[in-house]
Amino acid sequence: MVMIGKLLRFGRRQLHTIISRDIIKPANPTPSHLQTYNLSELDLLIGKLYLPMLLLYPNKDSCSLTAQDKTRVLKNSLSQSLTKYYPFAGRLPTLKTPYVDCNDKGVVFLEARSEAKLEEFQLGMAQDENLDNLFADNMVCNNSPHSTNLVGIQLNHFVGGGVGLAVSLSHLVGDGCTLGSFVNHWASVARYGSADHKEVLPLNPHFIHVPRTDSSEAPVMNQQNAGLSTPVTRKFFFPNSKLNDLKKLVTSATNDIPTRVEVLTSLLYKTTVAAATTNSGCFKPSYLMIPANIRRRLPELPRTAVGNFVSRMMVPTTHARETSLSMLVREIKKQKWQLEGVKSMQQATENYKLLMSKLGNDQDLKTLIKRSYTCSSLCGYPFNKVDFGWGKPMATAIALRSAGQNSFVLIDAANGDGIEAHVTLEIQDMEIFQNDKELLSFCQIN
Template identity: 40%
Template sequence: MNKIISQQTIKPASPTPSHLKTYNLSLLDRIVPNTYTDFVFYYPKYMNNVNINVLKQSLSQSLAIYYPLAGRLPSPSASYVDCNDEGIDFVEVSTDSRLSEFIVKKYHDETLHHLFPHGLGLNDGKTNRSLLQVQLNHFSDGGVAVAVSVSHKIADGLTVASFVNHWATVARGESPIDPTFISSPASNSTEVVDEYDPDYTSEVIYKKRTFTFTNSKLNELKKNVIAMGNTPMNPTRFEVLASLLFKCAVGASTNKSYDSSLLYQPFNVRGIIAGKYPETTVGNVLTCAATKMKNPGQMQLNEMVNELRKRKMEVKGLTNMKEAAQYWTNMLSTLD
């Protein structure tokens, strides 16, 4: 059973300067769906005597640097963030279960969503105004889980990781690496962007499973794929494993009415496009590719690896943010 200990709004430690009050979304930000990116971090040996105020104060200091996270989108379809320092949601919860047991069983039940303020995968940016929510979960054995949900409109997965690393570094009393912000054109841009807007209004049942692949098995899989011929030079472990998992997932699908299936793959383009943005760059600095394959009965692993490699080389050929946005938009058209 979960019990809410406290709920509060954490605001930036210092006000956002007037010239930074409007944070324009990039073309890539405007494409992504108005949903949230969810992370959870487990600390089995967390000490109860650690001052929770340290976490809150360091979070407040981090928000002063990652200032858009403490702002608001004026509307779900807005092309900018109003950096008004309204703050973020911070919830502290206690649970009567043990973290040691929860970690073992979390892949076999549907309780993971209890760790998040608005549930895992159910946080809708159209109804929830806070761009960042944090829930600190205390377990009966002294362990904790820190759940972080960030609006996908202003942050991809790497941005969330950079923010959490910044927060953790400040909490330790050390000097963090400050983020880089991309200067985007004003919201009256004439460029048209097609936003992917899936329906998240209905509850989805998630099931988690863990599969372990040893190095020897992965190497064996690579050899088997290479032996099939017509395979890219030195296929990566990701390429061969993703192909295998995709083939198995499609084969196990209960919907057999399709003629083809899509493997949706995001790419971090910070080190690819002109400017070579640092890894701490804030925003959605990514694009996505879709690999379309025939039904699993006809799908060969070497063919799948070839298609994944083609998509990878296409992305490596992108030169700027506009091209990355157009590539993503073209991919989204395949989902219609």
Template identity: 40%
Template sequence: MLSKLLRCGRRQLHTIVSREIIKPSSPTPSHFKTYNLSLFDQIAINAHVPIVAFYPNLDRSSHDKIKTLELKESLAKTLTQYYPFAGRLKKTDPTYVDCNDEGVEYIEARNNNSLSDFLQRSKHEDLDPLFPNDLMWCDPRIIRGDTEGVTCPLAVQVTQFACGGVAVASSLSHKVGDGRSFLNFIKHWATVTAKKDASPLNPQILHHQTIDCNLPEHLSGKSRVGCVTRSFLFSNEKLNDLKAKVTAMTTEAGQPIMNPTRVEALSWLLHNRATAAATENNSGTFMATGMRLPVDARDILAEKLMGTSMGNLCLAIEFATTNERDLEPHISIGEIRKQKVEFQSIQNLKTATEIVAQMSLETAFEKSKRIDTYYIYTSLCWFPAYDIDFGWGKPVKVTVGGTVKNTIVFDGIS
């Protein structure tokens, strides 16, 4: 296939080499042809989750064509177990996936940089060409107004660097899975590729009843238009100093937070500074903001779910910071911990679904209007991101591409 020039800038040339459709290696049974989306799936934003893993060339004798052939063959095998990913769903307001085995798009690309140079010199937006069809959170087809018809939940792009290093980037519709579902899939695919186990642990695919759900526009999708994304590195020394500061401040306030996690401490710090910046832009008048932190329901409910359970299985910690006192660490981190304890009292997924179903979307919308801006804090820390081994060793870096406006993603911390 004729190469297509995608990007040329900062000494970087990125070209598309080929495109093809990879279908499951065996057909989906007829009684699994319709996969109903749960209520949690339906209220998930209409976006694609983009994850990329980078691997150095450890085997100088390996042939690129052999490497990509193995990836395609193993992807076909893996899709037989994650069959909704190879189906089709409506571009807007889907309630089910048609598991018709039409397959996923698999793109091969090349970058003329070495992997080490790319990772050292690139800024976060330089990750964009690594992802298939610009599917990073927003779907450009929907932004253009193309909302008719159906789309595939999953797309994959494998980029070879000049040194032989590889980037494996995938984008999954948030309507069919959350971050843990997606990382489980990528790890499963990698395991099949490496032939460490011909039949790794099967995913638990929950077949839900369809629930009619008319979503307000503010929940139907998010865009990266007008966003700037940046990456920052916090050293262990600085993170430990921050945790110590949180403990000291909360102890002085009479409500000590002992052993704050890095995510808790960083979420507090970044929210504090984001609110201060918003207030400064508001002529110094305090800007009411809110915090949202997704929590994996698999591990937190009283009746634990399998770690391989597929779908959107997240609850959300959410609270408003409407005055300066709410920004103090004993208030905000204390609220995070309080709501986690409340989630632990929920018996099972059925009960959690009933709680969400009883919640009026109109009430939630009215609540959101009282807050000027919500900031979302999410983390890859406890997911198996650095266990994704395609037979080339563990990745040197795993991260997400782009972000949604006012979203902070932590990777590589715990």
């Protein structure tokens, strides 16, 4: 273990101190016949960025483990978990190589100490400009374009107890479902003490072994400096009672029963486009982009399949009238219905290519990003149930400010009563968005 004395400014007052750095390797070596893990064509199309998940755990009186005990448990269980998630402990031979060298070099594990109290941090979490400091080696979205590491872990200790566990996963090797399966598998190993325990077995990862791509190099989408100039993030809470009211409102206009996610996605998009229109002085055609998990549509594909099994739905709005809640919900449902025809990875890949080609023919990347709004739903994913042996998290978040893109990330509330929306927009648009009367009638601002 290497002791570090690096101080990072955290928020406006607190200091964040990196106190240790370690490399966690798999408990057992990866067999020689698994030394190379080929990335699928869809993995390569999605590109090199990181999925940064933060889990906050309070210090409970019922838990007898000290901070040192928790660190030891996390490291030991991570080592065992990496035996089964063996590519995560490997490296990309080069930044453009379309496969992972499963060489067991390990996962970086940092510890940090914050001068903030956990409760204070949670209240301002979505608005903190330095949230990225909680993640190992700057593995947040597009921040580490030159890193060949695939996973980074940072355990953050808060004053008075409580920890924030930050997990970064390269999108090249997995999507949100992969990240959820990985952290829950790791947590179950921590709880039961062994990867071979009967309660852990159902979470075993399933790797799809694909042939090497024809290309000797993976395509790289350089989005650096192409995003929002001044992005800010705010968290909005929508209780189930208000979401039910919103569903009734849409149902009365469409005679169709929408889901919570469909109506909330539509409301967020409608409000952001209205805010952007107010700032620019005129309506500009925009896109609503929705990543979709297609695992259940692919025959015999386990839920714990590792990799990117996603497609994208795109809802274009060329006129202001197309941003009404009823029209947006109807179009989202239409896009979902069209995805039902995807029955293979090849189809998913071709659909993704087709969508990207449509966008590529539009305008330059910077303009396109400012006119596109991506809504990623993690509702129904098990992030709020990740229990390492000291209880479930009090809060979860994905740090996407660094992506520099208009985005909404939807996560189930920790208590199950509603949805938290983490919204990232240009600061000028956010000023109007967060004061929208219709939006405020359905939510609480955190």
